[in-house]
Amino acid sequence: MDERIAKTVQDLLENGYAYATEPFDALSLRDGRLTRSGEAAAPLNTAAALGTIRLARALDCAITKELMKDLRTAFGTAPAKSLLREEMTAILAPPHGARGLKLATDAGLLPHILGPGVWENARGGVRAEFLTLVENLELARPETDYRWALLFRRFNRKAMESAVIALRFDEKTETKFLKTLRYTDRIYFLNTKIELKRFIKRCGFDDYYFIDRVARQEKKIFDRRDLKIENRLYILEEIRAKGEPLTPGDLAVGESDLIESGLCAAGEDSARILSSLMDIVIIKPQNNKRDLLLKEAARIKRNPLLFLTNKVNWIK
Numbered sequence: 504m505d506e507r508i509a510k511t512v513q514d515l516l517e518n519g520y521a522y523a524t525e526p527f528d529a530l531s532l533r534d535g536r537l538t539r540s541g542e543a544a545a546p547l548n549t550a551a552a553l554g555t556i557r558l559a560r561a562l563d564c565a566i567t568k569e570l571m572k573d574l575r576t577a578f579g580t581a582p583a584k585s586l587l588r589e590e591m592t593a594i595l596a597p598p599h600g601a602r603g604l605k606l607a608t609d610a611g612l613l614p615h616i617l618g619p620g621v622w623e624n625a626r627g628g629v630r631a632e633f634l635t636l637v638e639n640l641e642l643a644r645p646e647t648d649y650r651w652a653l654l655f656r657r658f659n660r661k662a663m664e665s666a667v668i669a670l671r672f673d674e675k676t677e678t679k680f681l682k683t684l685r686y687t688d689r690i691y692f693l694n695t696k697i698e699l700k701r702f703i704k705r706c707g708f709d710d711y712y713f714i715d716r717v718a719r720q721e722k723k724i725f726d727r728r729d730l731k732i733e734n735r736l737y738i739l740e741e742i743r744a745k746g747e748p749l750t751p752g753d754l755a756v757g758e759s760d761l762i763e764s765g766l767c768a769a770g771e772d773s774a775r776i777l778s779s780l781m782d783i784v785i786i787k788p789q790n791n792k793r794d795l796l797l798k799e800a801a802r803i804k805r806n807p808l809l810f811l812t813n814k815v816n817w818i819k
Contacts, residue, residue, distance in 0.1 A: 505531045511561050527551075527558060538567040552577035553590040556610060560594055560603030566610075574610040581615045588670045591616060595650040601640035604654075608637065618666045621658055632725070633657045639724040644716065648676060652683045652717050653724070660684050682710045683717055690718055691731055699738050700749060700785040704778075708750050747788035751777045754784065755793045756800065764797055766804050779803050 508530055529540045537559045547555065552574045559566050566574070582590070591612070594603035607613070613622040625633070636657055643650050655663040667680045686706055693699045703711045719732055748754055751774075758773040767773050783799060784791045 507532065507562070508537075508558065511558060515557065515561060527554065530555070530558070532562075532564065533567065536565045536567045537562065538570050539573065547573050547577040549577050549580055549582040550586060552610070553582060553586065553594075556603060556606045556612075557590060557594055559606055560599050563599045563602055566606060571609060578611045578615065584670055587612075587615055588672065592647050592651070595640075595647050595654075597641060597645045599641075600643075600647075600650060601637055604637050604640055616654075616666065616670075617658055618662055618669065621662050621666075625658065629658065635725060642723050643720045648679065648713070649717060649720060652680055652713070653720060655680060655684060656687065656717065656721070679710055679713055682706055683714050687714050687717055690714060690735065693731075693735060693738075696738050696742060697785060699735060700742070700747075703749055704781055704785065745788070748781070748784045748791050751781055753791070754780055754796065755791045756780065756796045760793065760797065761800060764800075766797075766800050772804070776800050776803055 508527065512527055530537060531540060532538070537555070555566075555570070555574060581587075591607065594600070594607055596603075607616075614620075636653055640650065640653075643653055655667060663684050664681055667677055667684070671677075672680065686702070690702065693702055706714065715732075715735065721727065722732060742749060751757075754777060756777075758769070758777070761767050761773050761776060762769055767776065780796050780800060780803075783796070790796070
């Protein structure tokens with residue numbers, strides 16, 4: 504094995520690379536491209552093929568036509584979803600994530616990532632935007648969750664929701680990606696403080712932060728002019744400067760207050776009551792006071808229909 508390749512494989516092993524080195528013993532560099540020697544006639548399995556892409560990404564080199572043909576043959580069989588998720592996460596990581604994504608695309612991995620027919624039936628504009636992402640991926644934040652989100656955002660939302668679920672990310676990451684797919688386009692229409700508060704209430708602040716950062720990176724990657732990003736930042740800074748509540752944790756009452764007041768038992772209806780109280784203070788942040796909110800909570804408790812309609816009479 505080429506000395507440079509051997510060192511890179513060792514580095515990958517030390518950083519959690521899961522496969523033995525034997526499939527790569529016949530790999531070498533030829534004219535700056537990764538290739539296999541003539542003796543290596545055995546077909547690559549999907550794990551070794553993914554490892555080859557990861558190795559070429561780490562070396563920041565291209566792959567010969569012969570080796571790329573072997574990779575495409577290997578990916579005629581779909582990799583296990585867990586393996587695909589883990590390896591693609593490593594392939595997208597900096598440095599050289601752009602190189603890794605291009606190699607994965609050329610090797611025929613996209614149909615397995617995106618789901619059947621998505622890449623094959625993608626129109627010219629969609630493909631062009633995806634290729635721009637590939638070219639400019641290193642402009643994205645280094646965290647791979649952002650890079651996954653940017654990839655999923657290039658294609659049909661419903662198809663990508665299915666792809667996210669199929670790849671079996673952990674629950675928190677899956678929820679974050681699904682919210683990003685469903686809500687990112689909506690943030691461009693948030694023009695007022697109340698609209699932004701309601702959006703954050705729906706998404707949760709952590710997921711709003713992620714979605715906002717995805718939008719910011721899309722602006723950079725696709726060279727878009729978007730003054731609304733700065734407008735959202737200004738509105739958020741104003742909300743914080745005035746100490747206005749953004750999440751249930753900012754309310755002047757919490758679950759313990761509702762329990763102590765006899766409005767609910769532990770866990771019983773508290774989340775829904777607090778959600779309705781958030782709707783109140785979104786409109787009138789000055790009413791974020793314990794006594795006022797407990798009175799409103801009692802009214803909500805007496806009228807279960809408010810849980811269903813989420814319509815409340817605002818405190819005067």
